[in-house]
Amino acid sequence: VTARRSTGESTGTYARIYAVVRRIPRGRVATYGQVARVAGLPGRARQVGYALAALKPSTAVPWQRVVNAAGAISLRTSGGGVSQRLLLEREGVRFGAADRIPLEQFGWRPRR
DNA sequence: ATAATGACTTTCA
DNA sequence: TTGAAAGCCATTA
Numbered sequence: 001v002t003a004r005r006s007t008g009e010s011t012g013t014y015a016r017i018y019a020v021v022r023r024i025p026r027g028r029v030a031t032y033g034q035v036a037r038v039a040g041l042p043g044r045a046r047q048v049g050y051a052l053a054a055l056k057p058s059t060a061v062p063w064q065r066v067v068n069a070a071g072a073i074s075l076r077t078s079g080g081g082v083s084q085r086l087l088l089e090r091e092g093v094r095f096g097a098a099d100r101i102p103l104e105q106f107g108w109r110p111r112r
Numbered sequence: 113a114t115a116a117t118g119a120c121t122t123t124c125a
Numbered sequence: 126t127t128g129a130a131a132g133c134c135a136t137t138a
Contacts, residue, residue, distance in 0.1 A: 013135065032120050036133095043133055049119035050135065066119075074119050084119095 016040060017051040023110070024065040027092035029101050030108040031069050038110045049074075064088055065108070071101040 016039040023038075024030050030038075032045040041047065052063040064087045068074040073084050085095065093106050101107075 033122090036120090041134095043121080044135085045120040045122095046118065046133060047120090047135055050117095051119090053119050054136080055119095063119080068119080069121055 013039075013041060013044075013047055014051040014054065017048050018055075018059075018061045020110075021052070021061045021063060021066060024062055024108050026062075026065075027106070028108040029065045029067050029071070029088065029093055029103070029106050030110075031067060031071075031103065033069060034108065034110070035066055045069075065091075065093075067101060071096070071103045071107075072099060 017035060020035050020039040021030075024035075032048045036042060036044045036048045039048070048066070052061070052066060055061055055063055064084050073088075075084055085099075088101070089095065093101055096102050
């Protein structure tokens with residue numbers, strides 16, 4: 001409730017993104033592009049990442065289920081992604097060989 | 113108002 | 126398979 005007033009995000013882009021991220025079922029992951037697309041913002045994958053970056057640590061949005069197109073965790077160009085990985089594994093998501101998640105298996109399949 | 117930044121994606125070699 | 130470049134545009138300073 002702090003930084004919301006800056007741009008009146010009530011009608012902002014972030015709200016939509018969060019709404020979509022919340023729809024990601026447990027044990028599944030979605031890519032930024034996927035979220036953007038479902039949120040009605042095709043091609044704006046980057047903004048999705050910023051929206052998640054703007055989240056508070058105690059947010060109710062399962063941002064941890066959002067990964068990059070390679071199925072790998074991208075958190076501020078490396079860093080705390082390790083914790084993130086544990087969270088995902090805890091939800092049942094398994095990582096592949098190159099520390100990537102097989103999107104064909106764990107990728108979220110939104111209903112068009 | 114402009115300028116710089118950035119949890120990305122896709123295409124081509 | 127990896128690497129480099131262009132595109133997208135909201136947020137922040």
